[in-house]
Amino acid sequence: MKPLHDYAGRLPFQTSHRRATGLACSLCEIDLGAIAANLRAVRGLLAPATKVAAVVKADAYGHGVRRVAMHLQSLGVEWFAVATVAEGLELRRCGITGRIITLNTAMASELDLAVTHNITVSIGSAAEASLLNQIAFHLGRTAQAHLAVDSGLSRGGFTPQELLKALPELQALDAVYWEGMWTHFASLRSLPDARAKVAAFGELAGAARRFLPLACVHMAGSVATVKLPESHFDLVRLGIVLYGYVPHHEHTLDLEPAMTVTAPLVAVKRYAAGTPLSYEGMHVLARDSNVGILRHGYAEGYDVHLTNTGRIVIGGKSYPIAGRITMDQVLVDLGDDEHRPGERATLFGRAGPSVLDVAQRANSLPHAVLVAVGGRVAKTWVRADDARAAPIPYPRPARQIAGL
Numbered sequence: 001m002k003p004l005h006d007y008a009g010r011l012p013f014q015t016s017h018r019r020a021t022g023l024a025c026s027l028c029e030i031d032l033g034a035i036a037a038n039l040r041a042v043r044g045l046l047a048p049a050t051k052v053a054a055v056v057k058a059d060a061y062g063h064g065v066r067r068v069a070m071h072l073q074s075l076g077v078e079w080f081a082v083a084t085v086a087e088g089l090e091l092r093r094c095g096i097t098g099r100i101i102t103l104n105t106a107m108a109s110e111l112d113l114a115v116t117h118n119i120t121v122s123i124g125s126a127a128e129a130s131l132l133n134q135i136a137f138h139l140g141r142t143a144q145a146h147l148a149v150d151s152g153l154s155r156g157g158f159t160p161q162e163l164l165k166a167l168p169e170l171q172a173l174d175a176v177y178w179e180g181m182w183t184h185f186a187s188l189r190s191l192p193d194a195r196a197k198v199a200a201f202g203e204l205a206g207a208a209r210r211f212l213p214l215a216c217v218h219m220a221g222s223v224a225t226v227k228l229p230e231s232h233f234d235l236v237r238l239g240i241v242l243y244g245y246v247p248h249h250e251h252t253l254d255l256e257p258a259m260t261v262t263a264p265l266v267a268v269k270r271y272a273a274g275t276p277l278s279y280e281g282m283h284v285l286a287r288d289s290n291v292g293i294l295r296h297g298y299a300e301g302y303d304v305h306l307t308n309t310g311r312i313v314i315g316g317k318s319y320p321i322a323g324r325i326t327m328d329q330v331l332v333d334l335g336d337d338e339h340r341p342g343e344r345a346t347l348f349g350r351a352g353p354s355v356l357d358v359a360q361r362a363n364s365l366p367h368a369v370l371v372a373v374g375g376r377v378a379k380t381w382v383r384a385d386d387a388r389a390a391p392i393p394y395p396r397p398a399r400q401i402a403g404l
Contacts, residue, residue, distance in 0.1 A: 026263040026296045026377045029349070030063045032071045033383030034256035038242050039075060041253045042225060050232050053079035053101065053218070055239035057087055062371040063243060063259060066094040067381045072242075073098060081237050085110040088119040101146060101180075103237075105156050111135045111143075120144040120179060124157035126166045129173060136175035146180035146216070149204065151197055153186040160204050167211040180216035180234075181205055188223050188249070198231045205233075226251050245355055245366050260349025261373055263296035265314065266341055268334065277331050278323030283308050285322075290334040292319075294345055297328045301372030302347065303362040310361050312345045313352040319345075 043052065054077045055061075060068035069080060069091055078098045082088050088100045101120040108131055114121045115136050123129045123145045136143035147170075150157035158166065170178060183201055188194050198219065205217045220231040222241035227249055240247065244257035271291050277283045285291075294312070298304050302325055310321040312332060322333040332345065346352025348369065359366040 024264060024295070026261065026300050027344075028062075028373050028377045028379045029260045029262075030067070030379060030381050031256065031258050031260070031350075031383050032067065032381055034244060034258040035063070035068060035071065035242055036075055036383075038244055038253075038255050038258070039072070039077070039238070041255060042236075042238055042241055045225065045229065045253075046232060046236065049234075051079055051216070051235040052077055053081045053099075053235055053237045054242060055081045055103075055221075055237050056091070057081065057083040057103070057239075058371045061240060061243050061367060062373045064379055064381065065090065067384070069096050070094060071384050079235060081239075085114045085119060085121070089113060089117060092117050092119070103148075105148075108135075112139060115139055115141050115143045118144065120146060122146050122148040122157075122182070123176075124148040124150070125162070126169055129166070129170055129176065133173040133175045141175070143176045144179050145176050146182055147178065147208065147212075147214075149181060149183040149201065151183040151186070151201055153184055155184075157183070160200070163204065164207060167208060171211045178212040178214060180218065181208055181212075181214050182218045184221060185219070185224055185231075188227060191228065194224070194228055195230065198228065202233075222246060223249055226253060240367055240370075243370060247356065247359075247366050257349050257355065259355070259370060259373070260352065261347045261377065262344040262349075262352075263294045263300070263330070263347060264341075265292050265332075265339055265343045265345060266295045267293040268339055268341065269293075276323075278326065280324060283323040283331075283333075285333070287335075290337065290339070291322065292332040292334050292339060292345075294330040294332060295328065296330050296345075296347065297326050299327045299375040300377050301374050302330065303358075303364055303369065303372065305362040305364065306358070310358065311353055312347050314339055314343055314345045316351070318353070 054072045056065050056069050059065045073096055080091055080096060080098060080100045081103055083104045085102055085106055088102055091100055103122055105124060106114060106121045111132055112135050132143050148157035150159050185194060201219055208214055216235050217233045218235040219233055220236045222239045223246055224231045225236040226246050244255045268290055271285055271289060273285050273287045275285045296302055304325045306321055307324045311318050319332045319334055321330055323331045348355050348358045355366045355369050359369050
């Protein structure tokens with residue numbers, strides 16, 4: 001299948017541009033077939049009745065939300081989780097007809113758009129619930145809402161005590177349909193502690209269901225879905241596991257990295273031992289070496305903390321980053337190996353370093369490595385039978401979003 005190209009999702013789709021970027025800039029290849037395989041692998045862990053919500057916030061973790069979400073919808077995914085109402089509106093605009101839930105607290109100015117476009121909102125206080133009810137009533141609609149419960153993350157939401165006290169008041173709100181209830185683990189380092197959280201949340205859900213319908217109770221994100229089956233409840237929220245990773249935990253799933261980032265080698269030069277490299281001379285060559293210059297830097301999202309710690313792969317061999325990473329360039333110590341300008345280095349992904357390794361070397365998170373890819377990186381999507389060859393349109397100005 002011919003790959004589909006987009007220059008960071010913003011530039012026109014042009015054949016001449018496609019050929020130029022393929023030769024001269026960093027490339028980010030997103031394997032939709034890998035995402036499908038990861039989805040199948042996780043579904044194998046679930047009971048038949050357990051639903052999947054694909055977490056596609058932050059441009060599907062940098063993988064391109066329009067391509068990824070439409071592909072997942074074609075694979076039968078019915079729920080999509082986003083951070084904001086604006087992200088939910090983008091999904092509606094690109095053709096997502098399934099259920100969409102915003103996981104972050106919505107501002108008052110966003111609630112009317114959520115109600116109008118059938119986007120489920122998370123509600124974490126009685127005051128938020130009352131406001132949502134008023135807006136839905138004035139629009140002549142019924143709002144879809146999930147109760148957000150704070151079980152230790154301290155990022156908003158009802159505490160269990162607040163929720164129990166508020167249940168009669170919530171039941172009386174006739175313009176809100178309380179479809180579900182959810183929480184998120186603050187930590188999974190101790191599985192016994194996590195199991196205690198699951199039991200407590202299950203009891204709270206049982207108490208809440210005496211007042212509210214709550215057809216969809218959910219707790220598990222990616223790691224809990226893999227490591228803690230008792231946390232699955234009615235739905236699991238799959239984020240980074242869809243893209244090929246389960247951070248900080250051993251697992252037996254056969255996952256495929258969906259994103260591979262490569263950059264062109266634009267020059268190679270021999271330097272003598274003792275030569276300082278890049279700004280501040282933060283790396284000094286211990287021996288005579290060939291030094292490669294990659295056209296890639298922090299403008300493309302490459303973490304500056306990989307200075308003198310990161311590694312890349314050229315021709316199947318791993319090489320160290322040498323010297324400070326700059327906005328536009330990365331220097332690589334090739335030793336005595338000979339490489340030519342035009343060869344491509346893999347910064348992470350298939351046949352290169354794992355995102356988990358890159359995140360560890362940068363003292364960061366794999367999520368952060370993925371979502372940072374941008375700037376001048378040209379994106380390509382492959383292995384999708386239903387992918388469309390039409391250009392991705394320019395994003396509309398914010399003022400036009402309300403009308404979709």
